[in-house]
Amino acid sequence: MARFRGRPGRLIDFEGTLRVRMRVQRALRGKSYPQAGRTLMPLSEYQVRAARPQPRPYKLTDGLGLALLVNPNGSRLWRLRYRFGGREGMIGLGSYPATTLKEARERRDAARKQIEAGQNPASQRAEARERREVTFEALAREWLARQAFTDKTRAKAEWMLGELAIPHIGQRPINELKAPEILAVLRRIEARGRLDTCHRTKWRIGQVIRYAIATGRAERDPTADLRGALNPVRSVNRAAITAPRRFGELLLAIDGYGGRGGTWAALRLAALVFVRPGELRAAGWQEFALDGEAPEWRIPAERMKMREEHIVPLSRQSVEVLRELQSFTGRSALLFPSLRASTQPISENTLNAALRRLGFAKDEMTAHGFRATASTLLNEMGVAPDLIELQLAHAERNKVRAAYNRAQRLAERRQMMQCWAEYLDELRLMASSPTMVSLRRRAG
Secondary structure, X not given: OOEEEOXXXXXXXXXXXXXXXXXXXXXXXXXXXXXXXXXXXXXXXXXXXXXXXXXXXXXEXXXXXXXXXXXXXXXXXXXXXXXXXXXXXXXXXXXXXXXXXHHHHHHHHHHHXXXXXXXXXXXXXXXXXXXXXXXXXXHHHHHHHOOOOOHHHHHHHHHXXXXXXXXXXXXXXXXXXOHHHHHHHHHHHHHOOOHHHHHHHHHHHHHHHHHHHHOOOOOOOHHHHHOOOOOOOOOOOOOOXXXXXXXXXXXXXXXXXXXOHHHHHHHHHHHHXXXXXXXXXXXXXXXXXXXXXXXXXXXXXXHOOOOOOEEEEOOHHHHHHHHHHHHHHOOOXXXXXXXXXXXXXXXXXXXXXXXXXXXXXOOOOOOOHHHHHHHHHHHHOOOOHHHHHHHOOOOOOOHHHHHHHHHHOHHHHHHHHHHHHHHHHHHHHHHHOHHHHHHHHHHO
């Protein structure tokens, strides 16, 4: 028996005192002070520390539903009983000594505040557990399935997430992802010199995390903390010929192209309509209306960068190219089907490879460069910049103005496209016979 001599002539029996306190506590269990609302004898740190296992589990109550469960195996677990919606519930608040008596009371008080706010602590914990268990890979797959991407955009997004991000952070709970973990993923891409891919991957990862935030499975986006941590992308303008004489030489070279008929037509149309190469390659015959006084090409929204339908007025020269192309690919759904599969368009590199074969290096002209050429030369011709931007399908930040332009300026754009086609004829003629062009201008 542990004894300690206190005041003279008096011995204190600590173990006996503890047993007396426990018997009193069991006798008064459930009784409380009327004003304080706590059990008559709340636990002390010494009682909790001195609690020893017995053959059967037992509890030491502290008050307001908090109790320490002592198991035969020696574990001491904090438990909180409560009532919510007329039903009794119980949650764990940790184990002793990892969670002290003071900390257990703080967690109990926090749970009671949740109940007063109309929240079930058990439900809140289950949701928090679910958030911890949802991985980045699961959210990325779910997010991808909900996106209305074009086939090309979907393939790129799946590659960035599936090949560059998921192998490294896929199994991490999305709510626990930290900025340094994401930065480590991006550093691997950056080390290979793929700066543009690095920044695009960061953007895709951020999209997945923001989707998790919107669906209640994450709290914040750590990619926002990476501002300035990556090397900036050095934008390089795509090569384009802007000298009228040299562009006329290119048009003559295209006329004499000896490759596939479809490729020749694609290069001619690239110069005449100056749409994005991807929009041209995937063009389908059902998008064209070649008959009537106002032939046009309507590119569906899902194939446009800005996700809005784009109208391309067709000049007489463009219609002639398309009519000739029908003799090659008119039976296919696509204007430019691949040789390997008629249901797939020609590859992204087909037009650039054709330009190389014509003698135009990649630092002089690209398939995308036809847009820059048209923009430059049309501006030099004095065409209104708004018309050029509309035909290039660049974004208009002012939504009201954008709607007005699309509705009201189609007739002007038709006239501009016909003038552009005739100007290309002049450049072609100039490149083939400068003297003839000079005499023609004097006669005009």
